[in-house]
Amino acid sequence: MEELTLTSKNKQDARIALLRYYSSECVAHGAYLIAISLGFLSLTEIDSIPFTSELVRSIVASLLLSLFIVLLVYTLGRTFFWSYLRTTILSVKPKEENAVKYEVDKTTVTFVQRLHLACVDYVKEKHSWSATIYTLKNSSLALVWFYLFVIFTIVSILLLYLL
Numbered sequence: 067m068e069e070l071t072l073t074s075k076n077k078q079d080a081r082i083a084l085l086r087y088y089s090s091e092c093v094a095h096g097a098y099l100i101a102i103s104l105g106f107l108s109l110t111e112i113d114s115i116p117f118t119s120e121l122v123r124s125i126v127a128s129l130l131l132s133l134f135i136v137l138l139v140y141t142l143g144r145t146f147f148w149s150y151l152r153t154t155i156l157s158v159k160p161k162e163e164n165a166v167k168y169e170v171d172k173t174t175v176t177f178v179q180r181l182h183l184a185c186v187d188y189v190k191e192k193h194s195w196s197a198t199i200y201t202l203k204n205s206s207l208a209l210v211w212f213y214l215f216v217i218f219t220i221v222s223i224l225l226l227y228l229l
Contacts (some may be wrong), residue, residue: 072177080178081155084185088152095145102141106134124226128218136211143199150189150196158184 109130160180190197 077177080181084155084178084182085152088148088155091148092145092152095141095148098141099138099145102134102137106138109134120226121223124222125219128222129215132211132214132218135214136207140199140202140207143196146193147189147196147200150193151185154185154188155181158188160184161187 109127158181160177161184163175163180166175166180166183186197
């Protein structure tokens with residue numbers, strides 16, 4: 067029923083509001099990428115930190131390297147997801163009101179919500195790899211980080227004792 071009261075200007079304003087939101091998310095994720103890159107560059111100075119042994123230094127380096135790789139891939143995937151949403155908002159058709167599933171405590175379905183869900187569905191369909199990264203749970207992300215940490219630690223310890 068909301069559709070009857072919306073004018074074309076209201077619909078355009080909703081698109082503009084979502085476009086601004088998606089753009090601000092892209093800018094924020096770009097800043098995250100710069101911060102991660104600066105952190106990675108500071109990782110190269112780990113040799114100058116006076117640890118008690120070479121083993122401790124290699125374990126700390128493995129810990130930080132695995133953390134930076136996971137954060138970089140996760141942030142890149144989210145950045146691409148938000149940029150895909152930003153380009154999609156310009157031309158996507160909003161979902162029908164009866165096609166939107168909402169939580170029990172939310173009683174209304176707004177035009178902005180329908181427009182956003184249509185964008186998300188389109189990006190999930192066309193760019194599934196970025197949507198997969200975007201929807202990762204923290205526990206899955208932590209598990210990937212742990213596996214990388216274990217692999218990097220084993221490789222660095224092997225290299226330490228073989229070389």
